[in-house]
Amino acid sequence: MRTRAVATLVELAKKDPNVVLVTGDLGFGVLKPYWEAVPKQFINAGIAEQNMTGMAAGLALEGKTVFTYSIGNFPTLRCYEQIRNDCAYHGANVKVICVGGGFVYGSLGMSHHATEDISAMRALPGVTVLAPADADEAEAAVRAMYETDGTFYLRLGRGGEPLIRPQPAPFAIGKAIPVCEGSRVAFFSTGAIFDEVSGAMELLRQEGLTPAAYTFPTVKPIDRACIERCAKEYELIVTVEENTVVGGFGSAVAEVLAEQTQHARLLRVGIEDTYSCIVGTQKYLRDHYGLSATKIAQRVRDALK
Numbered sequence: 001m002r003t004r005a006v007a008t009l010v011e012l013a014k015k016d017p018n019v020v021l022v023t024g025d026l027g028f029g030v031l032k033p034y035w036e037a038v039p040k041q042f043i044n045a046g047i048a049e050q051n052m053t054g055m056a057a058g059l060a061l062e063g064k065t066v067f068t069y070s071i072g073n074f075p076t077l078r079c080y081e082q083i084r085n086d087c088a089y090h091g092a093n094v095k096v097i098c099v100g101g102g103f104v105y106g107s108l109g110m111s112h113h114a115t116e117d118i119s120a121m122r123a124l125p126g127v128t129v130l131a132p133a134d135a136d137e138a139e140a141a142v143r144a145m146y147e148t149d150g151t152f153y154l155r156l157g158r159g160g161e162p163l164i165r166p167q168p169a170p171f172a173i174g175k176a177i178p179v180c181e182g183s184r185v186a187f188f189s190t191g192a193i194f195d196e197v198s199g200a201m202e203l204l205r206q207e208g209l210t211p212a213a214y215t216f217p218t219v220k221p222i223d224r225a226c227i228e229r230c231a232k233e234y235e236l237i238v239t240v241e242e243n244t245v246v247g248g249f250g251s252a253v254a255e256v257l258a259e260q261t262q263h264a265r266l267l268r269v270g271i272e273d274t275y276s277c278i279v280g281t282q283k284y285l286r287d288h289y290g291l292s293a294t295k296i297a298q299r300v301r302d303a304l305k
Helices: 002-015 028-037 049-061 077-088 117-122 135-147 194-205 224-233 249-258 282-288 293-304
Strands: 019-023 042-044 065-071 094-099 127-130 151-156 177-180 185-189 212-215 218-220 236-244 265-271
Touching: 002 019, 002 028, 002 135, 002 151, 019 028, 019 049, 028 042, 049 065, 049 077, 049 094, 077 094, 077 117, 077 151, 117 127, 117 151, 117 218, 117 236, 117 249, 127 135, 135 151, 185 194, 185 224, 194 212, 194 293, 212 224, 218 249, 224 236, 224 249, 236 249, 236 293, 249 265, 265 293
Parallel strands: 019 042, 019 065, 065 094, 094 151, 127 151, 185 212, 185 236, 236 265
Antiparallel strands: 127 218, 177 212
16 A cells, blocks of 8 residues: 555656655655655655654645655654644645554554544544555545645555455545445445455355445545435444544544434444553454454444344
């Protein structure tokens, strides 16, 4: 996912000298093709994410299309005030890229666990929040950010996520993308957690249940039409995110459903209101906090009872 996103950024920067990438002193293995291709459009701001973001805002207000790049919480929570005051408030053309959403950097502890970023960035007025599920969606998201003015947040996995569809699906900001139709249950997921959703769906299929599935590469603005339609067609909507359930993707879906008079029941699967006090691989931490395929499937079974 991240390799495709950077490759897309290289392509755009070669065509447009106003594209600038600013990094917080990391990502060199992945970013090397970029600075080799367009060295004058690359800035290493050092381990100073607040300065990185302020610099990006200044460049954007002078006509540049600026992408900032860092891992985990560093491009968001560490410089949240600068994103709010310098970028979003002015409608600056700054695109914040986080690599390693959720538990990607699980072995590095809670300081590197990006588990509140969707909630935090979604709360900022004027910020579009994107969380693609695979490399195809990631490439489309980068292109959409480039083509659309304003402040964006793009949450990526680390890489190696399996492609969901045999061919890229049409992508539009604010629109969910169907994966498959089904009955009784509809899965909504955002970000790189779809592999666990897919595993849960397979377990449920073995028991005679055929869920529908949609990926939501845009968390904000949320696809209200898709939610409202599915709320009428399905008994249970299950939101899955590698983020806290407080204020995140599931909350965005809940806000839409709360304004409907008749709708499906909602099950929000995510990280409960807690910090991770343990370390381990992403798969290990997902299972520990109830985000593995087997535990998602069990939550659905319990909800349908």
